[in-house]
Amino acid sequence: MNDLSTRRASLLNGWRIAGWGSLLALLMLPALAMQITREVNWTAGDFVFAAILLGFVGTMVELAVRFARPGAPRIGYIIAGFTAFFTLWSNAAVGIIGDEDSINVFFYLMLLGAIVAAVGVRFRSGAVRWIAVLLAIGQYAVGIAALNMMPGHAVEWGFLTIFALLWLTAAWCFDRAVIKATS
Secondary structure, three states, rough: OOHHHHHHHHHHHHHHHHHHHHHHHHHHHHHHHHOOOOOOOOOOHHHHHHHHHHHHHHHHHHHHHHHHOOOHHHHHHHHHHHHHHHHHHHHHHOOOOOOOHHHHHHHHHHHHHHHHHHHOOOOHOOHHHHHHHHHHHHHHHHHHHHHOOOOOOOOOOHHHHHHHHHHHHHHHHHHHHOOOOOO
């Protein structure tokens, strides 16, 4: 290996250590908080769930850095990974639309369908762009369904909008990748 590739490998290894170390530190925060206050009361299952979600984010970033082209596609996959993480985390913690599991299950199903579809199209930017757009539309579709399924229940449209904008940002990144590839 020449000197440049050695320095690059060292830098990437440092970023990997920092990334995975940060995720481990996030996982340890509730354990620390449990020693300080009784307001935080996690079970072993909570830690396992958090470890799986944080591992998902770390793996998504690792795969994006390793396999996606630099620039827009890589950023798109990282945004999509973090958006999926925040969707799962917030839905498991308090429910995106209240604590009504009958409606919140649709967020899990949308993500599962998106992952299956992305694998089916081999994560090609042109197809994944439309999957991300459908996820953005799905945020509002679930909100509208909640209005019909749970009359009188408040829907957090601002929260749904944030998730929709994140999915649209990922879609925009994938669109930039398609435009760059065709030009």
